[in-house]
Amino acid sequence: MTHETGTLQPDEVRGMFDRIAPVYDAMNRVMTAGLDGRWRKLAVEQAVWPGDRVLDACCGTGDLAVQAERRGGKVVGLDFSEPMLQRARKKSGAIEWVQGDAMAMPFSDAEFDVVTVGFGVRNLEDLGSGLVELARVLRPGGKIAVLEITRPRGILQPFFRLWFDGLVPLAGKVLPGGRAYTYLPASVRRFPGPEDLSALMEGAGFREVRYRLLGGGSVALHTAVKP
Ligand SMILES: C[S@@+](CC[C@H](N)C(=O)[O-])C[C@H]1O[C@@H](n2cnc3c(N)ncnc32)[C@H](O)[C@@H]1O
Numbered sequence: 001m002t003h004e005t006g007t008l009q010p011d012e013v014r015g016m017f018d019r020i021a022p023v024y025d026a027m028n029r030v031m032t033a034g035l036d037g038r039w040r041k042l043a044v045e046q047a048v049w050p051g052d053r054v055l056d057a058c059c060g061t062g063d064l065a066v067q068a069e070r071r072g073g074k075v076v077g078l079d080f081s082e083p084m085l086q087r088a089r090k091k092s093g094a095i096e097w098v099q100g101d102a103m104a105m106p107f108s109d110a111e112f113d114v115v116t117v118g119f120g121v122r123n124l125e126d127l128g129s130g131l132v133e134l135a136r137v138l139r140p141g142g143k144i145a146v147l148e149i150t151r152p153r154g155i156l157q158p159f160f161r162l163w164f165d166g167l168v169p170l171a172g173k174v175l176p177g178g179r180a181y182t183y184l185p186a187s188v189r190r191f192p193g194p195e196d197l198s199a200l201m202e203g204a205g206f207r208e209v210r211y212r213l214l215g216g217g218s219v220a221l222h223t224a225v226k227p
Pocket residue numbers: 010013014017057058059060061062063064078079080081084100101102103117118119120123124125
């Protein structure tokens with residue numbers, strides 16, 4: 001295992017999120033200057049309609065699932081880290097919170113109208129197979145929205161590097177589970193860019209794959225439909 005190359009075994013990823021659960025929400029707010037809430041809202045606006053059955057996979061502490069519920073969805077949140085889910089449960093009693101592995105989910109084929117994933121696909125052991133599993137639980141005509149950190153090109157690149165590769169891991173050093181914040185930039189570095197992720201989504205069977213860049217190009221919101 002190595003945090004520095006951003007490649008960890010699933011048990012190590014889970015252990016890492018178990019440890020950072022107490023500071024996860026606060027770190028999100030600080031790292032994104034409070035913008036993450038706006039990105040989550042945008043993601044659900046692109047995909048969720050009132051009454052939709054929504055799965056938020058890799059739901060963590062539940063912020064994206066809660067946005068989907070506010071939009072009128074009937075929401076299930078799934079994550080493999082119990083400490084992250086404990087925090088999610090406090091945010092909504094109306095959402096069904098399920099502990100499970102996104103690579104092999106305890107749901108039937110075509111069970112959901114919408115699948116959302118916020119900053120989660122980057123952690124999956126095998127991204128291609130993970131996307132196929134997400135497609136499996138979506139009904140034909142259903143929609144997926146994926147938010148993920150990406151590396152901006154152009155003018156913002158040096159600022160992003162200073163912030164993300166320098167200050168974020170440094171902040172992590174003073175927090176419990178701090179090694180996670182060494183893993184974070186490394187995992188983003190090895191993660192496919194938006195074009196490649198679009199191609200992987202096509203390969204997993206999704207169509208009408210589109211993405212838009214947010215946060216000065218540091219976050220990509222991909223949407224697609226299961227044919
Ligand atoms: C960066 S957090 C994102 C949490 C939340 N979606 C958000 O928007 O803040 C990634 C989450 O994915 C979960 N995760 C990673 N791999 C997983 C897997 N194979 N199955 C289930 N959950 C997983 C972790 O436990 C963690 O809570």
